[in-house]
Amino acid sequence: MSILDVTNPVEPFLRTDRMPHIWCPGCGIGTTVNCFARALIESKIDLQSIALVSGIGCTGRVAGYVKLDSFHTTHGRAIPFATGLKLANPKLNVVVYSGDGDLSAIGGNHLIHAARRNIDLKVICVNNLIYAMTGGQTAPTTPGHAITSTSPYGTCEPAFNLPHLVEAAGAVYVARWTTFHVKQLARSIGEAFQKKGFSFIEVISPCPTLYQRRNKLGDGLDTMKYYKEKSKVKHGAPTSEVGLTMTGEIIVGKFVDRDRPDYQSLLHAQMVESLGECYVEPSETVCSCS
Amino acid sequence: MKADPRGVLTGTHFLDGDHACCEGALAAGARFAAGYPITPSTEVVERFASRVPKVGGTFIQMEDELAASITLQGAVWGGAKAFTVTSGPGFSLMMEHIGYAAMTETPCVFVDVQRGGPSTGLPTLPAQADMMQARWGSHGDYEIIALCPNSPQECFDLTIRAFNFSEEFRVPVMFMMDEVVGHMTEKVIIPPADQIEVVPRRKTRKPVEEYLPYGTNGDGVPEMAHAGDGYKFHVTGLTHDEHGYPNMTPATQDKLVRRLQSKIHDAIDRITLLEEECLESEDVVVVSFGITSRVAQRAVEMARERGLKVGKLRLITCWPFPEKRIRELAATTKAFVVPELNLGQMVREVERAANGKAKTFAVPHAGGSVHRPEDILKVIVEASR
Numbered sequence: 001m002s003i004l005d006v007t008n009p010v011e012p013f014l015r016t017d018r019m020p021h022i023w024c025p026g027c028g029i030g031t032t033v034n035c036f037a038r039a040l041i042e043s044k045i046d047l048q049s050i051a052l053v054s055g056i057g058c059t060g061r062v063a064g065y066v067k068l069d070s071f072h073t074t075h076g077r078a079i080p081f082a083t084g085l086k087l088a089n090p091k092l093n094v095v096v097y098s099g100d101g102d103l104s105a106i107g108g109n110h111l112i113h114a115a116r117r118n119i120d121l122k123v124i125c126v127n128n129l130i131y132a133m134t135g136g137q138t139a140p141t142t143p144g145h146a147i148t149s150t151s152p153y154g155t156c157e158p159a160f161n162l163p164h165l166v167e168a169a170g171a172v173y174v175a176r177w178t179t180f181h182v183k184q185l186a187r188s189i190g191e192a193f194q195k196k197g198f199s200f201i202e203v204i205s206p207c208p209t210l211y212q213r214r215n216k217l218g219d220g221l222d223t224m225k226y227y228k229e230k231s232k233v234k235h236g237a238p239t240s241e242v243g244l245t246m247t248g249e250i251i252v253g254k255f256v257d258r259d260r261p262d263y264q265s266l267l268h269a270q271m272v273e274s275l276g277e278c279y280v281e282p283s284e285t286v287c288s289c290s
Numbered sequence: 291m292k293a294d295p296r297g298v299l300t301g302t303h304f305l306d307g308d309h310a311c312c313e314g315a316l317a318a319g320a321r322f323a324a325g326y327p328i329t330p331s332t333e334v335v336e337r338f339a340s341r342v343p344k345v346g347g348t349f350i351q352m353e354d355e356l357a358a359s360i361t362l363q364g365a366v367w368g369g370a371k372a373f374t375v376t377s378g379p380g381f382s383l384m385m386e387h388i389g390y391a392a393m394t395e396t397p398c399v400f401v402d403v404q405r406g407g408p409s410t411g412l413p414t415l416p417a418q419a420d421m422m423q424a425r426w427g428s429h430g431d432y433e434i435i436a437l438c439p440n441s442p443q444e445c446f447d448l449t450i451r452a453f454n455f456s457e458e459f460r461v462p463v464m465f466m467m468d469e470v471v472g473h474m475t476e477k478v479i480i481p482p483a484d485q486i487e488v489v490p491r492r493k494t495r496k497p498v499e500e501y502l503p504y505g506t507n508g509d510g511v512p513e514m515a516h517a518g519d520g521y522k523f524h525v526t527g528l529t530h531d532e533h534g535y536p537n538m539t540p541a542t543q544d545k546l547v548r549r550l551q552s553k554i555h556d557a558i559d560r561i562t563l564l565e566e567e568c569l570e571s572e573d574v575v576v577v578s579f580g581i582t583s584r585v586a587q588r589a590v591e592m593a594r595e596r597g598l599k600v601g602k603l604r605l606i607t608c609w610p611f612p613e614k615r616i617r618e619l620a621a622t623t624k625a626f627v628v629p630e631l632n633l634g635q636m637v638r639e640v641e642r643a644a645n646g647k648a649k650t651f652a653v654p655h656a657g658g659s660v661h662r663p664e665d666i667l668k669v670i671v672e673a674s675r
Contacts, residue, residue, distance in 0.1 A: 015524070018535060051517040053364070064524060064536060069517040071367065072526035072536075073360060074390050080324075080357035084364025084372070085517055087348050088322055092368065092518050113353040271343050280296070280346035282321065 010037035013047075015067050022061060026212075026220025028179035028205030029059055032126050033066065035182050036097070039189035045093060052095045053082040055102035057133045058207075059126040062097045076107030079114045082121050087282070090264055093122070093193065100127040100141040104160050108140070115169035115198045117263045122192045123200045125162060128207040129244075136210030143246040147214045162202050164239040167256050172197035174239065174256035178204040180227035181252060188254065197262040204250060215246065291490050293317050293450075295483035296345045305478045307445040307471040308333035311401060312341065313480060314449025315373055319488050320399070321347030322370035324361035326354055326380060329413040330469040331403035334375040355380040359387035363396045367525065369516045371453060371491075373399035377469075378407045381420055382427070389428030390527050391462035392550060395504070395512060397491065399452045401465040403472040404580075404631075406657035416469035417657030418580055419632035424464040425609045431547050433554035435561055436464040436609035438579040442476045448563075448606065454489040455561060459553055460511050466608065468631065470581040470660060494521070503534040504546075510553035554610055563606035564615060572601035574673045575619055576627045577640050579605040581660055586629055589666035598674050608636065616643035625673035629653035629666045649673065 014037070023029050040047065047068060054063035056075035063070040073081045078096045086094045096103075103111050103125050114121060130148060131137040137150040141162065145154045163174045173195045177185040185203060192199035206212055206223035217223065227250065234242075235253040242251040261269070271279040297316035305313070312334045315323070321342065325335035339349040347370070352358040355376055362372040376384060381402045391398055404420045406412025424436045435455050439448045445467060452463040494501050494513035503523040506512050515521040528536040529543045554561065565583075567590075569575060574593075578586040583604045593600045603619070605612065616626070616639075625648055628637035633654045641650040651673045653666050 015535075047522075048520045049518060051367075064526065067522050069519075069522055070524045071364075071517075072524070072528065074386055074527060077356060077360040077387070080352060080361040081364040083350070083352075083357075084322070084324060084361035084366075085368040086364075087350060087361075088365035088368030088370040088372070089516070089518055109353050110357055113357075267348075275343055278344050280344060282346055282348045 009041060010034055013037040013040060013067055015065055018065055021065055023058065024209045026206060026208035026223070027058070028128065028203070029062065029126055031179040031182060032124065032185065032203050032205065033062055035186040036124065036189055038186045039193070042186065043190045043193050045193060049091060050093045050095060051085055052097055053078045053085065054096070055098040055107060057099040057102045057131070058128070059097065059099035060102060076102055076105070077110065078102065079107060079110040079121065079123070083114060083119050086120060087264070094120070096121050096123040098125065100125060100129065100162070101131045101139040104162055104165070105140045111166065112169040115166045115171045115200070118170055118172060118197045118260060120196050120262045120264065121198055122189070123198070124189065125200065125202045126205045127162065127202050128205045128211060130207055130211040132207045132210055136207070136214060143244055146211070146246050159244065161239065161243040163200070163242050163255050166200040167239045170198065170260070171200045171256060172258050172260060173199035175254045176202040176204065176242065176252050178227040178231055178250060178252060179206065180224050180231065184252070197260065204244070291488055293483040293486035293488050294319055298483040298486060299480050300482045301480055303478045303480065304475055305442050306333065306473050306475045307439065307442045307467055308403065308473065309337050310442040310445035310478045311449050311465070311467065312337040313478070314446040315399070315453065316341060316345060317446070317480065317486050318371065318450040318453035320371045320373050320453060321345070322362065322365040322372035323349050323374060324352050324358040324365070324372070325349070325375050326352055326358045328377045328380045330405055330472050331375045331377045331401065333472070334401060334403070355383035356387070359384035359400070360390065362398055363387065363391055366396050366398050367517050371457070373401060375401040375403070377403050377405045378420055379410060381423065385423070385427040388434065388462050389430060389432060392428070392432035392434060393527050394525050395460035396462065397456040397460050399449070399456055399463050399465055401467065404466065404468040412658050414469065415658045416581060416660065417631045418468055418582060419635065419657055421466065421608060421632065421635045424466055431551065433551050434462055434464055434609060435459070435554065435607065436466050437563070437606060438466045438608050439471055440580050440583045440604070441471065442474060442478045445471065446478050446480060450486060450488065451563070454487070457489040457491055458511070459557065460492065460514065461554060464609070466580065468581050502532045504530060505532040506549065510549050510556065558610050561607055561610060562612045562615070564612060565604035565606060567602040569601040569603065569619060571622055573599040573624045574627055574670055575601045575603050575623050576629070576666070576670065577603045577605065577616070578629055579608055579636065582629050582631055585661045585663055586666055588663040589670060592663060592667045593670045598670060600670055605636070611639045611643070613639070613643035616640055617645070620644040620647035623648050625649040625651060627651045627653060627666065627669050627673050629655070629661050631655050631657045631660065
């Protein structure tokens with residue numbers, strides 16, 4: 001085998017005909033996609049069973065680059081779209097892959113309700129602390145005092161602590177890593193595929209073009225050094241204590257791993273209890289097609 | 291193909307329009323609905339929530355209409371026939387996803403039981419003031435189909451047509467009821483399943499390597515794959531090429547948006563459903579739709595009792611607007627009279643299609659009740675002069 005025959009092991013997971021991608025140098029989203037692909041290789045899940053749903057934004061573009069059934073939906077609505085997909089075809093492994101602004105601001109209501117219902121979705125939230133696609137505006141996740149294009153004198157709003165939010169709403173699996181923690185992230189994604197229920201993985205990721213630059217936090221490499229030096233792995237950390245600041249410690253790890261019945265199990269149990277033999281499983285009558 | 295008998299409640303029933311609409315959806319093969327409660331439409335999903343677990347399907351009540359209107363589209367790509375039901379304020383929230391369905395060519399049905407607006411307006415009272423919103427409410431150029439029933443029986447029959455059109459053309463279909471049609475109770479006959487024709491999904495049978503998710507042949511409607519079928523396709527609301535890949539160039543935009551229009555326009559004769567009565571060389575033609583057509587019927591009878599030559603045209607398909615028929619009639623008639631429960635929406639279309647060949651008279655009504663036949667009669671008399 002010549003050296004030219006060597007291919008990247010994640011290549012089969014990508015729409016290589018769509019490369020190059022739109023992400024900036026130093027952006028962390030591509031790194032998360034690499035981790036996602038490696039998790040799929042590791043877990044040996046049938047790729048035909050996976051559907052990936054994104055919203056709008058830089059991370060929303062992931063759906064366009066993975067060689068899977070993939071849906072680039074509307075801003076904030078990846079989770080409800082994914083909910084319909086999963087309910088109509090429970091055999092699918094449905095992944096929601098989107099950004100912090102998409103999932104926690106415009107889509108925040110859907111995030112908490114999907115966690116409450118415990119819909120069996122794997123949510124990967126790439127948190128770059130900003131609205132990047134539109135030019136670096138304040139997000140609900142932007143740490144206090146950070147400069148953004150819409151808070152030129154520094155943001156004053158308290159930021160969302162996403163792991164705390166989704167744990168409170170009912171997620172069964174909650175983890176956080178940075179794009180420095182590639183092995184741990186891939187492992188977490190693999191674990192989420194083993195869970196039945198609403199799983200949420202937050203990935204802290206740099207936006208050198210807009211967030212780091214405006215806040216004089218250096219480039220992509222400087223951010224990796226920051227992630228390396230200031231991250232502290234604390235599995236099982238109380239999520240109320242993992243809020244982020246601009247330059248402080250980043251608590252990472254698996255915070256929540258618990259079991260409670262997912263939506264479809266609850267629905268099934270309720271219907272069987274109330275209707276007995278009159279209940280007809282929905283999966284038996286997915287649209288009779290030509 | 292014929293309807294799945296499990297969803298068909300064959301027999302003679304006494305139903306209101308909302309319940310009849312639900313039975314129409316079940317007969318058409320809908321096995322998924324996502325909804326959010328809103329008067330006067332909620333009875334449709336209440337009945338669906340009660341009925342569908344016994345025929346093999348799912349209802350989910352979502353956290354808002356934004357969610358409901360996209361959850362149903364996820365279900366469609368997962369293989370189900372799906373719909374949602376709402377009224378004015380909820381319909382406003384659903385606009386973005388009507389655009390998404392049009393752009394991604396997701397076959398589905400949006401039921402709007404119209405009530406008085408704007409804003410919260412008249413939750414329990416009728417209007418027909420969402421007609422332009424149904425056509426133009428989402429941003430950008432697109433085409434939809436809108437049907438307007440005037441009885442519980444039609445709520446059943448035309449809901450099936452709505453699903454069939456949505457599957458045939460891969461387009462969101464607006465089912466434009468109103469509070470009175472939704473809440474009036476009448477006899478509804480549901481035929482046996484083998485007498486109900488349903489259009490199946492246009493699924494592709496092509497080998498994976500040959501399948502182009504947005505490639506089309508003669509009729510401009512692409513074949514569909516479902517998630518999990520193995521095609522590994524991509525769907526986006528961005529301007530996309532035949533592969534379904536984002537391609538944001540003027541040329542791709544032009545080709546795509548023109549096809550979204552032409553696939554409906556080219557089939558307009560097949561989509562147009564009209565009810566006509568005595569239209570040959572009448573002086574006045576009353577053009578109406580939905581509940582107003584039933585009031586107009588009385589006004590037409592009163593006018594004829596006075597010796598006036600009046601015909602009646604009922605729009606069952608409101609969008610695409612049947613302008614060809616209006617144009618034909620404009621050549622032989624003196625005037626159109628257009629009563630509707632709004633301050634002038636479809637009348638603009640009639641006037642545009644008549645193009646000065648016949649006069650057009652509006653009979654506006656702000657909603658909250660139906661017209662009095664006398665009010666329509668007065669305008670018919672004026673138009674006959």
